[in-house]
Amino acid sequence: MKNYYDIVVIGGGPAGLAAAIAAYDNGAKDILILEREERLGGILNQCIHNGFGLTRFKESLSGPEYAARFVDGVLARNIEVFTQTTVLSLTKDKKITAINTEYGVFTVEAKAVILAMGCRERSRGALNVAGSRPAGVYSAGTAQKYVNIKGYMPGKSVVILGSGDIGLIMARRMTLEGAKVHAVCEIMPYSSGLKRNIAQCLDDFNIPLYLNHTITRIEGDKRVTGVVISEVDKDKKPISGTEMHFDCDTVLFSVGLIPENELTKGAEIELSPRTRGAVVYQNRETLVSGVFACGNVLQVHDLVDFVSEESELAGVYAAKYVLEGAIEHDGVEVVNGSNIGYVVPQRLDKNIGGNVKLFFRVTNTFRDCTITVKCGDTVLLQRKKKIVVPGEMETLLLTEAKIAQTNGKIEVVLEENV
Amino acid sequence: MFDVIVIGGGVVGGTILRELTKYKLSVCLLEKENDVCMGQSKANSGIVHAGFDAAPDTLKAKFNVLGNMMMPAYTAELGVKFVNNGSLVVAFSEGEMQTLAQLKERGEKNGVSDMEIIDQEQLRALEPNISEEAMGALHAKTGGIVCPYGLTIAAIGNAMDNGAKLYTDFEVGAIDKNGAVFTVRSTKGETVEGKLVINCAGLASGKIAAMVGDNDIEVKARKGEYILLDRESGDFVSHTLFFTPTEKGKGILVTQTADRNILLGPTSEEMEVASTDTTASGLAFVIEKVRKMTKNAPLFNTITSFAGVRAYSSRHDFIIEESKRTAGVIHCAGIESPGLTSAPAIAKYVVEELVGNIVKLERNESFNGRRKADHYFKDLSNEEKNEIIKNDPSYGRIVCRCEQITEGEIVRAVRENPPAKNVDAVKRRTRAGMGRCQGGFCQPHVAEIIARELGIPFEQVTKNGEGSALVTGVSK
Ligand SMILES: Cc1cc2nc3c(=O)[nH]c(=O)nc-3n(C[C@H](O)[C@H](O)[C@H](O)COP(=O)(O)OP(=O)(O)OC[C@H]3O[C@@H](n4cnc5c(N)ncnc54)[C@H](O)[C@@H]3O)c2cc1C
Numbered sequence: 001m002k003n004y005y006d007i008v009v010i011g012g013g014p015a016g017l018a019a020a021i022a023a024y025d026n027g028a029k030d031i032l033i034l035e036r037e038e039r040l041g042g043i044l045n046q047c048i049h050n051g052f053g054l055t056r057f058k059e060s061l062s063g064p065e066y067a068a069r070f071v072d073g074v075l076a077r078n079i080e081v082f083t084q085t086t087v088l089s090l091t092k093d094k095k096i097t098a099i100n101t102e103y104g105v106f107t108v109e110a111k112a113v114i115l116a117m118g119c120r121e122r123s124r125g126a127l128n129v130a131g132s133r134p135a136g137v138y139s140a141g142t143a144q145k146y147v148n149i150k151g152y153m154p155g156k157s158v159v160i161l162g163s164g165d166i167g168l169i170m171a172r173r174m175t176l177e178g179a180k181v182h183a184v185c186e187i188m189p190y191s192s193g194l195k196r197n198i199a200q201c202l203d204d205f206n207i208p209l210y211l212n213h214t215i216t217r218i219e220g221d222k223r224v225t226g227v228v229i230s231e232v233d234k235d236k237k238p239i240s241g242t243e244m245h246f247d248c249d250t251v252l253f254s255v256g257l258i259p260e261n262e263l264t265k266g267a268e269i270e271l272s273p274r275t276r277g278a279v280v281y282q283n284r285e286t287l288v289s290g291v292f293a294c295g296n297v298l299q300v301h302d303l304v305d306f307v308s309e310e311s312e313l314a315g316v317y318a319a320k321y322v323l324e325g326a327i328e329h330d331g332v333e334v335v336n337g338s339n340i341g342y343v344v345p346q347r348l349d350k351n352i353g354g355n356v357k358l359f360f361r362v363t364n365t366f367r368d369c370t371i372t373v374k375c376g377d378t379v380l381l382q383r384k385k386k387i388v389v390p391g392e393m394e395t396l397l398l399t400e401a402k403i404a405q406t407n408g409k410i411e412v413v414l415e416e417n418v
Numbered sequence: 419m420f421d422v423i424v425i426g427g428g429v430v431g432g433t434i435l436r437e438l439t440k441y442k443l444s445v446c447l448l449e450k451e452n453d454v455c456m457g458q459s460k461a462n463s464g465i466v467h468a469g470f471d472a473a474p475d476t477l478k479a480k481f482n483v484l485g486n487m488m489m490p491a492y493t494a495e496l497g498v499k500f501v502n503n504g505s506l507v508v509a510f511s512e513g514e515m516q517t518l519a520q521l522k523e524r525g526e527k528n529g530v531s532d533m534e535i536i537d538q539e540q541l542r543a544l545e546p547n548i549s550e551e552a553m554g555a556l557h558a559k560t561g562g563i564v565c566p567y568g569l570t571i572a573a574i575g576n577a578m579d580n581g582a583k584l585y586t587d588f589e590v591g592a593i594d595k596n597g598a599v600f601t602v603r604s605t606k607g608e609t610v611e612g613k614l615v616i617n618c619a620g621l622a623s624g625k626i627a628a629m630v631g632d633n634d635i636e637v638k639a640r641k642g643e644y645i646l647l648d649r650e651s652g653d654f655v656s657h658t659l660f661f662t663p664t665e666k667g668k669g670i671l672v673t674q675t676a677d678r679n680i681l682l683g684p685t686s687e688e689m690e691v692a693s694t695d696t697t698a699s700g701l702a703f704v705i706e707k708v709r710k711m712t713k714n715a716p717l718f719n720t721i722t723s724f725a726g727v728r729a730y731s732s733r734h735d736f737i738i739e740e741s742k743r744t745a746g747v748i749h750c751a752g753i754e755s756p757g758l759t760s761a762p763a764i765a766k767y768v769v770e771e772l773v774g775n776i777v778k779l780e781r782n783e784s785f786n787g788r789r790k791a792d793h794y795f796k797d798l799s800n801e802e803k804n805e806i807i808k809n810d811p812s813y814g815r816i817v818c819r820c821e822q823i824t825e826g827e828i829v830r831a832v833r834e835n836p837p838a839k840n841v842d843a844v845k846r847r848t849r850a851g852m853g854r855c856q857g858g859f860c861q862p863h864v865a866e867i868i869a870r871e872l873g874i875p876f877e878q879v880t881k882n883g884e885g886s887a888l889v890t891g892v893s894k
Contacts, residue, residue, distance in 0.1 A: 086819065088822060104808065120858065145862055146888075153892065222883070
């Protein structure tokens, strides 16, 4: 087998696929995609509900339909793909060690590497939820895999913790499959899911959403027999006396996604403690020259449409890197100021050129507020907002002309209007 | 008809079973759960104690020190992870520094070697993340860490390789004796006959003793809750850190595990009815103590919490003796900490001295004490890995991505002794599902492999035995 490629893409989900296609179309023809699952498409393969592609294709596609457009795109080009191939390690000089049944353990080298490994779900274990540890406790994504891919019901009587999109989608899915969903609990005072999902997944099925509530106890010896949920105070501590008990055989946890950056860490690529993804320039290049990152391994997106967009950016610049060589970066930091959780990219480099879309999340629900992008005292951009919520990623476009005015650290802040 | 029936598939029953197969004896193990190692031996601290803790002249002191000396060779032979990391009893006051001196003295009486009292500076050099308040420590260099379920499973697997028979899902409900023959009856009515019975039933060892008339063996339960951190934080500490014992108890420990996770706990709570539920207050206590012992504990890297239950005797020492009322029965009851450390030494004593006292022991020349490690693939060189994959391509397929465990290892766990029949059993043997995603990704795949290997429908695959099916039916 060949052990040198211009570009190796790690991960064949929507991010990796879009990046590979964009890189190819921009002149890098020698590309390999490494994917651990049997099929390309990543997590979209198990998301059989609709609602994908509204932004990008102006139509509502299922996950597999959305993925198919990109899988077809890869297959139509001369891009090499290894499926059922797990990358074991990456070094900062861009050597990748992977394993599969055909070649065993092998190493490939690349001029440029695109990290597109996606994310994983936080598990029950990470939360220290008290009680027993029986069968029937699943992360929402695992339950989704059982139902949609494997064809099995993980349970019949369900309580869900976490009202992010996956939790909401699974509340509907389990209900449509004949299970009774008793409650969705959310520790925050708001749902982090999309508004349309709350309407279509909970309201339409009369599933109660308990805000400011968490699961305080799981019961059952061999299989779940019930849960206790409690209201929490503003420090997120359960308030005694507010306990509610539900009989159920299943508990689903949808309590956050964590970018899967073990390989990134192994390559000593700097990560942002805020996103738990790599620190990148606007071209999605990490602080290790020639290693790019895009999609949910970089920042957890709400919509796959944005993943595709970001990944194309990474693909274009990875191709440029291969064809034109490394860029000497002249970067300024982009940081999150008051009421902003994080900003991507974390570095802006004037040498790269073009407009830059800043992606960020707010830390709470705010009404009537102003978001400002500034450099020192210079206001680069200002937007008034009626309402912003942490569950929906915000973006602002910084034009090349504005970027030219910067001479130091850029800060994004949110202020409430009084 | 067996020569010896061992009741209880924990580390004590398991090491005794293996010791018995060194002789020309037909032996079996009866375990009530669907897999071995489901009691105390599954959920404990995994510390190979040095032996300064127990009062001199107790069985605990004797077997602890002997077991500690045996452990390196014992684990090496069975392919079990053991690390001689050394332990530190940390003092936070002048008074506690004095207690350390007493501990050292007691250790010396018990026969513990290589102990040293170190000062603050030396302690910081050994453990940079130790609390600023720590004043010094007793450094016991013979302290170690072992994978407790690895040890138990390997001992039982090796005994089976040498001819022992395992009955799982066999909960002993009654023991009858007719002449010289014992009939051991399960709660479901199956029977096994034998000439000798060894009671190693952990928490239930008092109950089993009562079945043969020994009503004076009382075994009680004391729970311990733990928090486990990701291997990513595995170098947070390298030694096992104990608080200095006070009248109020031993406090918790902070330690690396043999698989390089960080383990925090256990609490200590007396129980009327044994339960392994975790509690908010218990876990909060662990966190509070960890923050006292160390600085900047990476608690954000928590991957799970769990609890184990200690089975202790009202005599506050191990009970290892022949039944006073029924000849041919040997009790190993109330084997609480340091029972894991002591197990190899207890086994040797029970077989050579107690069993040997009743029957004539004749060496089994074909006994082979070696066993291949259950999960080892990840640590091999690429060349070695490729050699294996060439013969069996399923070793080229990663199933558990967090721990990088291959299909080949999972298949092996299902096929080898003692066979894994459920998802947790596979986890204990291979570590598939023990990583940061806690089986979120690999569980469906592991379950498929189990179904395929056992030739059962997927719906019958369980987490840990009857009543714990993973799924409740097919989707529409
Ligand atoms: C929280 C905690 C921390 C500990 N830390 C350490 C440590 O760091 N170092 C150390 O050396 N020791 C430690 N110990 C002690 C150590 O774990 C035990 O001493 C040891 O595991 C005891 O093994 P066992 O075989 O006697 O009991 P178990 O492992 O409990 O085995 C008993 C077995 O008997 C089975 N059984 C019960 N009833 C029946 C029946 N009727 N029929 C058939 N089978 C039955 C059970 O299912 C079980 O598998 C700790 C213990 C606990 C709980």
